[in-house]
Amino acid sequence: MSFAGKVVLVTGASSGIGREAAQDFAKHGAVLAISGRDKDGLNSTELECRKNGAKDVLQIQAEFSNQKEVESVVDRVVEKYNRLDILINNAGAWRPGSLVTSTVEDFDTLFAVNVKSMFILTQKAMPYLVESKGNIVNVSSIAGLHAFDGAFVYSMTKAAVDQFTKLVARECAPKGVRVNSVNPASVNTNITRSIEIEGDLDAFQERRAQAHPIGRMGTTQEVSKAILFLASDDSAWTTGSIFVLDGGRCLTVK
Ligand SMILES: NC(=O)c1ccc[n+]([C@@H]2O[C@H](COP(=O)([O-])OP(=O)(O)OC[C@H]3O[C@@H](n4cnc5c(N)ncnc54)[C@H](OP(=O)(O)O)[C@@H]3O)[C@@H](O)[C@H]2O)c1
Numbered sequence: 001m002s003f004a005g006k007v008v009l010v011t012g013a014s015s016g017i018g019r020e021a022a023q024d025f026a027k028h029g030a031v032l033a034i035s036g037r038d039k040d041g042l043n044s045t046e047l048e049c050r051k052n053g054a055k056d057v058l059q060i061q062a063e064f065s066n067q068k069e070v071e072s073v074v075d076r077v078v079e080k081y082n083r084l085d086i087l088i089n090n091a092g093a094w095r096p097g098s099l100v101t102s103t104v105e106d107f108d109t110l111f112a113v114n115v116k117s118m119f120i121l122t123q124k125a126m127p128y129l130v131e132s133k134g135n136i137v138n139v140s141s142i143a144g145l146h147a148f149d150g151a152f153v154y155s156m157t158k159a160a161v162d163q164f165t166k167l168v169a170r171e172c173a174p175k176g177v178r179v180n181s182v183n184p185a186s187v188n189t190n191i192t193r194s195i196e197i198e199g200d201l202d203a204f205q206e207r208r209a210q211a212h213p214i215g216r217m218g219t220t221q222e223v224s225k226a227i228l229f230l231a232s233d234d235s236a237w238t239t240g241s242i243f244v245l246d247g248g249r250c251l252t253v254k
Pocket residue numbers: 011012013014015016017018035036037038039041062063064065090091092093094113139140141142183184185186187188189190191192
């Protein structure tokens with residue numbers, strides 16, 4: 001698998017899955033553009049990418065609930081590199097809640113960060129991806145596929161992401177651009193660590209691990225490998241695919 005000379009934009013690369021994917025693309029020869037809000041996080045990711053061989057890394061600090069900031073991201077990548085080959089729409093926010101406890105502010109923020117930003121970035125990126133015969137990987141979740149308790153609005157956003165993946169894949173396949181998603185179950189990142197629980201944290205983590213038939217949560221490395229596969233020529237015949245990585249979690253949905 002080679003991404004030599006490819007320009008890859010990874011959103012939400014200041015931590016977690018996005019950081020891991022940026023590092024892995026660097027290992028395989030890509031030049032990177034990485035976005036996030038946390039400057040220290042972006043600095044750490046840039047350092048790791050450079051250690052892993054990236055010749056160039058462009059940092060873009062942007063708040064994705066702000067339309068203007070999102071709109072500038074692709075322009076900045078193309079100003080620097082004159083092209084774009086791969087877009088990894090990974091940035092995402094999570095909030096707990098049910099129908100009753102979720103607020104309209106939760107709804108507006110999560111749809112802005114998880115869905116609207118993806119729509120804007122994809123629209124802006126598409127002319128460059130058509131030119132490079134590039135591709136997109138969206139980071140979704142199994143929360144978009146099943147009605148799990150606890151993250152009502154988040155789950156709605158991920159269902160929207162999955163339909164977005166299919167629609168863009170269908171529209172853009174004739175133009176030579178592939179679009180796929182990865183849909184993980186629980187992965188140990190800031191998002192899963194931010195879930196507040198009452199009682200014993202270790203017992204909660206063990207219950208969460210055991211909810212996956214394989215008996216553990218996933219790792220950022222496992223998700224990153226799937227992202228790189230879908231972004232590579234090894235998956236040249238794959239588009240519109242919703243790729244579930246879940247340790248068997250979906251098999252246990254009643
Ligand atoms: N962890 C899981 O169990 C899991 C499972 C399924 C799907 N996912 C999805 O995986 C993706 C990556 O999440 P992660 O698990 O790696 O968690 P993470 O470490 O918290 O990463 C989230 C990334 O998104 C960025 N982000 C969040 N809100 C943002 C905003 N308002 N504006 C701009 N950037 C923002 C964060 O940047 P800053 O920190 O710099 O703000 C960070 O780089 C998300 O789309 C998430 O829904 C995660």
